[in-house]
Amino acid sequence: MSTQPAKLLLIDGNSILYRAFFALPPLSNKQGQQTNAVYGFTLMLLKLLQEEKPTHLAVAFDKTKKNFRHEMYENYKGTRQKTPDELAEQFPMIRTLLQAFSIPVIEVDGYEADDIIGTLAKQAEAAELDTRIVSGDKDLLQLVSDKVHALVTRRGITDVDFYDAAAIKERYGGLEPNQIIDLKGLMGDNSDNIPGVPGVGEKTAIKLLNTRASVEEVLAHLDEVSGKKLRENLAEHHADAILSKQLATIVTDVPLDIDISRLVYGGYGVDTVVEVFRTLDFHSLIDKISEEISDSTAADNADVDEDGWTNIEYTRVTSPEQMDKVWRDLGGVTGCVFDFSDEDYHAANVCGVALATRDASFYISFEDELQLTHLQQWLKSAHDKVVFDIKSLAFALDAHGITIHSSGRWNDVKLAAYLLNPTDGEVELEEILARELNIQVPSIKKMAEHREAILCRIAQKLPDLYQHLGSALDAQTLDDLYRNIEMPLSFVLAKMEITGFHVNADRLRAFGDDLLGRIHQLTADIYADAGVEFNLNSPKQLGEILFEKLQLPAMKKTKTGYSTSADVLEKLAPYHEIVQKILDYRQLAKLQSTYVEGLLKVIRKETDRIHTRFHQALTATGRLSSSEPNLQNIPIRLEEGRRLRQVFEPTYDDWYILSADYSQVELRILAHLSGDEALIDAFRSGMDIHTRTASDVFEVAVEDVTALMRRQAKAVNFGIVYGISDFGLAQNLNIPQQEAKRFIEEYFRKFPGVKGYMDDIVQQAKQQGYVATLMNRRRYLPDIRSRNFHLRSFAERTAMNTPIQGTAADIIKLAMVQIDAALTKAQMDARMLLQVHDELIFECPADEMEDLTQLVREKMENAITLNVPLVVDISHGKTWYEAK
DNA sequence: GTAGTCACG
DNA sequence: ACGTACGTGACTACG
Numbered sequence: 001m002s003t004q005p006a007k008l009l010l011i012d013g014n015s016i017l018y019r020a021f022f023a024l025p026p027l028s029n030k031q032g033q034q035t036n037a038v039y040g041f042t043l044m045l046l047k048l049l050q051e052e053k054p055t056h057l058a059v060a061f062d063k064t065k066k067n068f069r070h071e072m073y074e075n076y077k078g079t080r081q082k083t084p085d086e087l088a089e090q091f092p093m094i095r096t097l098l099q100a101f102s103i104p105v106i107e108v109d110g111y112e113a114d115d116i117i118g119t120l121a122k123q124a125e126a127a128e129l130d131t132r133i134v135s136g137d138k139d140l141l142q143l144v145s146d147k148v149h150a151l152v153t154r155r156g157i158t159d160v161d162f163y164d165a166a167a168i169k170e171r172y173g174g175l176e177p178n179q180i181i182d183l184k185g186l187m188g189d190n191s192d193n194i195p196g197v198p199g200v201g202e203k204t205a206i207k208l209l210n211t212r213a214s215v216e217e218v219l220a221h222l223d224e225v226s227g228k229k230l231r232e233n234l235a236e237h238h239a240d241a242i243l244s245k246q247l248a249t250i251v252t253d254v255p256l257d258i259d260i261s262r263l264v265y266g267g268y269g270v271d272t273v274v275e276v277f278r279t280l281d282f283h284s285l286i287d288k289i290s291e292e293i294s295d296s297t298a299a300d301n302a303d304v305d306e307d308g309w310t311n312i313e314y315t316r317v318t319s320p321e322q323m324d325k326v327w328r329d330l331g332g333v334t335g336c337v338f339d340f341s342d343e344d345y346h347a348a349n350v351c352g353v354a355l356a357t358r359d360a361s362f363y364i365s366f367e368d369e370l371q372l373t374h375l376q377q378w379l380k381s382a383h384d385k386v387v388f389d390i391k392s393l394a395f396a397l398d399a400h401g402i403t404i405h406s407s408g409r410w411n412d413v414k415l416a417a418y419l420l421n422p423t424d425g426e427v428e429l430e431e432i433l434a435r436e437l438n439i440q441v442p443s444i445k446k447m448a449e450h451r452e453a454i455l456c457r458i459a460q461k462l463p464d465l466y467q468h469l470g471s472a473l474d475a476q477t478l479d480d481l482y483r484n485i486e487m488p489l490s491f492v493l494a495k496m497e498i499t500g501f502h503v504n505a506d507r508l509r510a511f512g513d514d515l516l517g518r519i520h521q522l523t524a525d526i527y528a529d530a531g532v533e534f535n536l537n538s539p540k541q542l543g544e545i546l547f548e549k550l551q552l553p554a555m556k557k558t559k560t561g562y563s564t565s566a567d568v569l570e571k572l573a574p575y576h577e578i579v580q581k582i583l584d585y586r587q588l589a590k591l592q593s594t595y596v597e598g599l600l601k602v603i604r605k606e607t608d609r610i611h612t613r614f615h616q617a618l619t620a621t622g623r624l625s626s627s628e629p630n631l632q633n634i635p636i637r638l639e640e641g642r643r644l645r646q647v648f649e650p651t652y653d654d655w656y657i658l659s660a661d662y663s664q665v666e667l668r669i670l671a672h673l674s675g676d677e678a679l680i681d682a683f684r685s686g687m688d689i690h691t692r693t694a695s696d697v698f699e700v701a702v703e704d705v706t707a708l709m710r711r712q713a714k715a716v717n718f719g720i721v722y723g724i725s726d727f728g729l730a731q732n733l734n735i736p737q738q739e740a741k742r743f744i745e746e747y748f749r750k751f752p753g754v755k756g757y758m759d760d761i762v763q764q765a766k767q768q769g770y771v772a773t774l775m776n777r778r779r780y781l782p783d784i785r786s787r788n789f790h791l792r793s794f795a796e797r798t799a800m801n802t803p804i805q806g807t808a809a810d811i812i813k814l815a816m817v818q819i820d821a822a823l824t825k826a827q828m829d830a831r832m833l834l835q836v837h838d839e840l841i842f843e844c845p846a847d848e849m850e851d852l853t854q855l856v857r858e859k860m861e862n863a864i865t866l867n868v869p870l871v872v873d874i875s876h877g878k879t880w881y882e883a884k
Numbered sequence: 885g886t887a888g889t890c891a892c893g
Numbered sequence: 894a895c896g897t898a899c900g901t902g903a904c905t906a907c908g
Contacts, residue, residue, distance in 0.1 A: 535905095590903095598904080626901085627902060633891045633901075636892075723897095725897055728898030732898070789894090790896065805899065836892075836893065837900085837901090839893085886906105887908105
């Protein structure tokens with residue numbers, strides 16, 4: 001029997017985990033970093049178990065309340081959704097781990113881990129049980145007493161400082177543990193968003209608390225405080241100090257359905273823990289605790305994934321009879337890996353497909369045409385299928401005359417993984433398998449002779465992977481977005497990519513020839529002005545000419561030298577005639593190289609069409625992007641470039657191009673999200689929003705708004721959407737920062753709801769670690785709690801911008817899905833060609849124009865109901881240029 | 885491969 | 894005092 005004294009260990013799960021998360025060097029792979037954080041947590045846990053030998057043990061986690069965004073989502077859905085569980089989402093493996101260690105996890109709705117620990121510590125004190133609190137947060141020091149001591153993490157992950165009352169006294173200039181809250185009340189805590197009193201830091205606070213024991217007493221005896229400024233600050237921020245103290249005070253009466261007698265810790269089963277370590281790839285930790293492991297356990301599991309890649313048994317289907325066997329054997333969810341090189345998206349040639357369930361694997365070669373007909377049947381069938389990147393499949397299969405439809409019960413792990421981690425950019429299947437299931441896929445290139453086997457093995461893993469990701473989607477209420485928007489949208493986008501945009505190549509070439517002539521003339525003029533020939537395309541050489549040879553005033557520097565960007569050159573134009581010529585050259589050279597030459601390169605000669613590629617799983621906000629070529633940035637702002645749109649024509653002479661764009665969609669979304677009455681009223685009135693903003697901000701009648709006022713108001717509106725800063729606005733408008741600041745302050749005075757929303761959303765991001773769109777699309781913002789001003793500010797602006805930009809993306813995506821369905825249903829010939837963030841481009845026969853206009857308007861304007869109307873402007877013409 | 889620049893929303 | 898507008902992709906120069 002053990003004779004060791006009873007000892008209770010209370011671990012602040014959140015702070016230890018986050019400590020580990022931030023202590024580790026940043027990884028490009030977020031999921032990897034999360035696994036690393038759990039690794040750090042485990043290191044700490046093992047150390048504590050070994051050194052502290054607790055007889056009672058619990059880990060507490062925060063469980064924050066449901067937020068307004070979830071409620072909004074429910075309103076939109078009209079249904080109730082489960083409240084997501086914060087920690088399980090971000091670090092799903094932590095639960096498995098603690099379960100393996102048989103350690104009780106305590107969470108209480110609406111309370112933080114601190115509060116639970118405070119409550120348990122109080123109970124323990126009453127029971128005279130020796131208690132150690134482990135946390136990364138010094139706030140917990142307020143709980144220290146005779147029986148309760150604290151271990152607070154220092155640098156690194158597992159280093160801790162020990163605190164009893166004496167240690168606190170020494171560290172905090174004589175303060176008692178219960179004065180920690182007074183300390184926080186006065187000095188605040190930036191990382192916890194406790195304001196405190198301005199001008200009061202740790203030193204001052206300690207001095208004050210050495211004469212008077214509490215915040216209240218300090219405030220009651222202000223006359224004793226030396227220093228006029230300090231006295232004024234204390235008087236002025238009386239309420240802040242009291243509130244800050246309250247914020248810093250840990251709750252000690254959390255309603256718990258468990259008491260300390262239930263926290264008796266009996267140790268863990270080594271086998272169970274090793275098993276979990278193995279799935280998490282914590283190999284070094286396995287060694288650390290492996291003395292007690294029996295050899296057999298280790299051997300049983302060691303080689304499952306090691307050799308499965310090449311010795312997997314699969315059937316190579318070569319006859320129709322075998323095809324029948326495929327249908328019989330493929331029950332349940334089937335993983336599908338199509339065999340094509342992913343190097344060239346547009347020229348991908350599918351040479352086979354691997355189909356697998358847990359029990360059976362098949363490789364069907366595309367060489368045999370007969371097989372394809374059978375395969376096509378199956379692709380349409382009601383079997384559940386899991387793939388990676390359905391859009392690339394649909395695009396590649398189209399070249400084989402195979403069309404796949406959204407009715408075929410497809411699931412796409414690329415889209416699922418993207419919704420879970422939108423900030424990772426485009427992620428390959430291999431990375432997802434490694435991150436989610438710890439499966440290392442061998443290089444197919446290096447093992448070319450095993451290609452089919454490896455593909456079958458990957459196919460076999462896909463259902464597991466989908467199940468894994470799917471439950472995470474459910475847990476984060478992303479399932480609706482995934483199933484009803486992103487999945488169906490993939491098929492719409494595939495169709496658009498396959499259709500392409502018809503262009504007039506001759507006209508494009510002529511446009512380019514004209515440009516070339518003018519570029520040559522400008523180049524000659526510039527060389528003459530400079531008195532020397534140089535490479536005009538080199539910012540370095542150009543900088544030397546302008547700022548050294550010609551002695552123009554350098555306004556801005558880059559890391560490598562002088563900045564020669566357009567905004568700098570515009571300011572320089574009055575000094576020398578060469579500057580305007582350079583600006584003109586730049587403009588024309590851009591058009592020539594990026595657009596004329598760039599587009600000519602990608603026109604398919606047989607069809608005179610350009611097929612862009614839409615990236616559906618790339619942007620952090622939920623927008624699409626377009627590449628090879630990018631058709632989302634065809635010039636429009638300057639007439640010169642806009643003329644490029646004349647080369648984009650309908651497929652047939654008597655068809656038309658139709659363009660439909662949301663009017664001010666982001667500001668309307670802001671009006672909705674913020675509930676600001678003035679902004680809502682502005683949109684309901686149907687007035688020009690920038691003019692209306694100018695009239696409000698500059699306090700003039702609408703009819704007295706000048707062009708300059710409108711331009712400035714427009715910039716402010718943009719700034720608001722981007723997460724405004726006075727510097728940014730000043731830069732944009734080329735005005736002093738002070739003036740920009742006044743604009744912003746005035747804007748917020750006139751639109752207080754917007755101000756409130758911006759403050760709330762940043763606060764919310766800090767609390768829950770992410771922001772969300774109206775349709776619940778999420779973006780995690782780990783930097784929002786950073787001590788680095790730059791990182792934190794960026795995260796704050798992102799918190800303001802992403803719900804707006806992302807909701808706009810949600811809305812147009814939903815509209816696209818609905819429009820596609822409606823076009824199919826109405827059996828119209830009209831086709832969707834492009835999406836450019838807030839606009840959709842179509843082509844259609846003349847006799848469908850009216851119907852299409854009506855249909856598109858109806859679907860776009862009613863995709864979602866906001867508290868302001870959504871307005872869509874539609875126009876058409878014989879080219880994209882004319883559809884304006 | 886990175887930096888600078890510029891095209892779009 | 895800190896040092897910034899949000900989200901993308903393509904081209905050219907240059908180490």
